[in-house]
Amino acid sequence: MNKVKSGWQYLREHSRLRRYLVIGLYLLLTGGLIINYGLLNRQATKHDDTPLNSYQNFSGGSNAQGVKLVQRDYSPSQQRLIATFEVQPATDPTTEILAQYLQFKLATVAPERLKMVVIPVTENKYVVMVDHLKNDFQAIRLRLVNATPQPDQSTSTRPQADFIITNQAKIKRAKVSNLSPQKFAIKAINDEINSDKRSVKRQGAKIKIAKQAIAADNDKIATKRENRKYEIASQQSQTDSDIETLNGDIEQNQQNITASKNKINSLKAAQALLKKKQTAIQNGTFKLAKVTKSTQITHKN
Incomplete structure (x- = not known):
């Protein structure tokens, strides 16, 4: 007890040392709080949700x-x-x-x-x-x-x-x-088939629009060629440039039609394979993966 009193008396008599001791304790406590917050924050961040549609x-x-x-x-x-x-x-x-x-x-x-x-x-x-x-x-x-x-x-x-x-x-x-996993798999595949069917319709609509654009371009070209007969040289030069542009647009639309047709063929082939998988699940020849049990997250895994 006498030692405690003598220590306290010593600090009272040495104000500079007392001030250093207070500052040291403050820094120690503040540092501890910062470190503790960092650990807690890192632990919370560790389990942040993965955003949707982000590879x-x-x-x-x-x-x-x-x-x-x-x-x-x-x-x-x-x-x-x-x-x-x-x-x-x-x-x-x-x-x-x-x-x-x-x-x-x-x-x-x-x-x-x-x-x-x-x-x-x-x-x-x-x-x-x-x-x-x-x-x-x-x-x-x-x-x-x-x-x-x-x-x-x-x-x-x-x-x-x-x-x-x-x-x-x-x-x-x-x-x-x-639904059971097997029936849900059949439904999920059926949803994919329906999605492919909608894609086929969209590609068909693109083909229709491209064909209409080609027909309109051909009408414009025919009109310009007819009017060209009554134009002066400078006007004919511009008309020739316009016809060349329209032919380029026709070529681009023809390429778009070919791409859409290829896409339709791929989608229909995919539908056939999905239907085949659906049948295989129904008759048991296609086996789903076995049920997996969960484990607990640790710092090692």
């Missing part, structure tokens, strides 16, 4: 293909989340990611027993169905792993892209399909 690259790989989350629907009453992903079309066939080499892994922040089914609608479009997801879930992570075999790559360094969905996300909250 995420596969980290750790040279593949130029990205993947994006295009839709997320959640029903609290059904405890079901449906997320739709699209893989960017490959420009190099040697780096293309096939459905058989794209792995999906589900993890949660809090311990939860979730089940996930992945439905490959097309080679570039995937629907993920997550069940038993309670309304008060904190966050889930859907990790997409590119498991395409690479001679210089181990299984532990496979390229991956992470997508975070939290309960604060702007999720479309509505009643989602309560």
Whole structure:
């Protein structure tokens, strides 16, 4: 006790030392608060939602293909989340990611027993169905792993892209399909077929408009050629330039028609393959991936 009193008496007699001690304590407390805030803020940021329609690259790989989350629907009453992903079309066939080499892994922040089914609608479009997801879930992570075999790559360094969905996300909250994975797959494929049919109609409309433009250009050319007979040299020069421009427009519209016809052929071929997959799912010859259970997010994974 005497030591405490003598120490306090010493500080009272040495005001400069007392001032330094107060400043030191202030800096120590302030620094602690800043560090603590940074840690909390970094932890919160770690689980920020991945934005919709924003391509995420596969980290750790040279593949130029990205993947994006295009839709997320959640029903609290059904405890079901449906997320739709699209893989960017490959420009190099040697780096293309096939459905058989794209792995999906589900993890949660809090311990939860979730089940996930992945439905490959097309080679570039995937629907993920997550069940038993309670309304008060904190966050889930859907990790997409590119498991395409690479001679210089181990299984532990496979390229991956992470997508975070939290309960604060702007999720479309509505009643989602309560179908079984098989029936939902059939429905998802049917939706894709209908989407392709609408695209065929749009391409057909483009062809119709292009043909009408060609007919109008031909009428203009015929009129200009007829009027040219009664024009002076300078006017004829301008008319010839106009006719050349109109012929260029006709050529461009003909190219557009050819492109639309090719697109229609591709869409119809895709429809045929989708119908074939639909039939295979119905009769059981096409097997969906097995139900995957969730794991818990840790600092290591």
